[in-house]
Amino acid sequence: MKIVQISDLHLGGELYGIDPLKRLRLALESIKKYHFDASLLVISGDLAHNGDKEAYLDLKKELIEFYMPVYLVAGNHDNKELLKQVFFKGCYSEFLHFTKEIEGYKFIFLDTTIEGKHSGTLCMKRLDWLKEQLDESLDRDVYIFMHHFPLNSDIYAMDRVYGFENSGAFLSLLQRYSSVKHLFCGHMHRNIFARYSSFSLSSTKSLVHQIAYKAHSKENLLTVKENPSYVVAFLEPNQLLIQNCEFLTQEESFLEE
Numbered sequence: 001m002k003i004v005q006i007s008d009l010h011l012g013g014e015l016y017g018i019d020p021l022k023r024l025r026l027a028l029e030s031i032k033k034y035h036f037d038a039s040l041l042v043i044s045g046d047l048a049h050n051g052d053k054e055a056y057l058d059l060k061k062e063l064i065e066f067y068m069p070v071y072l073v074a075g076n077h078d079n080k081e082l083l084k085q086v087f088f089k090g091c092y093s094e095f096l097h098f099t100k101e102i103e104g105y106k107f108i109f110l111d112t113t114i115e116g117k118h119s120g121t122l123c124m125k126r127l128d129w130l131k132e133q134l135d136e137s138l139d140r141d142v143y144i145f146m147h148h149f150p151l152n153s154d155i156y157a158m159d160r161v162y163g164f165e166n167s168g169a170f171l172s173l174l175q176r177y178s179s180v181k182h183l184f185c186g187h188m189h190r191n192i193f194a195r196y197s198s199f200s201l202s203s204t205k206s207l208v209h210q211i212a213y214k215a216h217s218k219e220n221l222l223t224v225k226e227n228p229s230y231v232v233a234f235l236e237p238n239q240l241l242i243q244n245c246e247f248l249t250q251e252e253s254f255l256e257e
C-alpha cells in the first residue's frame with residue numbers, strides 16, 4: 001500500500017517571501033504526476049497559518065477535484081471550529097480524531113492540539129479514546145497520523161515551547177501494543193526519523209519554510225529556506241519504506257552514459 005503525507009501548509013497569504021498556496025499546488029501536481037497510484041493523501045496539520053476560514057476554503061478548492069481520498073489532521077496554527085465548518089460539517093465532537101480501515105490497515109488520526117498554545121498533548125479523554133481504538137485493532141497493523149512530534153528533537157525551542165506535554169503517558173500506552181508500527185507527524189518542519197521501543201516515528205518538512213537544526217543551541221527558532229518535501233510511504237506486512245520527495249527541483253530522469 002502506498003500513501004502520501006504533506007504537512008504544515010500555512011495557507012493564508014505570503015509568508016517569509018513564499019506563496020504557500022503556490023507551494024501547495026506544486027506539491028499536488030508532483031503527487032499527481034509521480035504518485036498517482038497512492039491510496040490516500042494525509043495532510044498532518046497547520047493547514048492555515050492564522051486559522052482563517054478563507055485559507056480553509058482555498059484548501060478545499062484545491063482538494064475538491066483531487067483524485068485520491070484526503071484526510072486532514074489539525075495543528076497548533078489551526079482553528080478547529082472553522083476547520084469543522086469547512087471540512088467536518090456535522091462534527092460536534094470536542095476533538096478532531098477519527099479512524100479509517102483501508103486495505104487491511106488501521107489508520108488512527110489524532111488531535112494533539114491545545115487551544116491557545118503551540119505545544120501539543122493527549123489529555124486523559126483522548127488517551128482513553130486512543131486505548132479503545134487500539135484494543136479494537138489487535139489483529140492488524142496500526143499507523144498513526146498526528147501533528148505534534150512526541151520525542152525530543154534536539155531543537156531547543158521546538159522541544160521547550162512547541163513540544164509534547166505528556167509524551168510519557170502517550171508513549172507508555174503505545175508500548176503496550178505490538179500492533180502499532182509507525183507514527184507520521186508534522187510540526188517540526190524537518191525530516192526526522194526516530195525509533196521508540198517497538199515502533200518508529202517520523203516528521204516531514206513544511207511545504208513552506210523549514211526550522212534550522214543547530215545542535216545544543218538555545219536560540220529562538222530560526223527559519224531557513226531549505227527545499228520543501230513530502231513523504232511517500234510504502235506499507236507492507238513487516239515492512240515500511242519512507243521516501244522524502246522534493247518537488248521544487250524535480251526534473252525528468254535520465255540514464256547515465
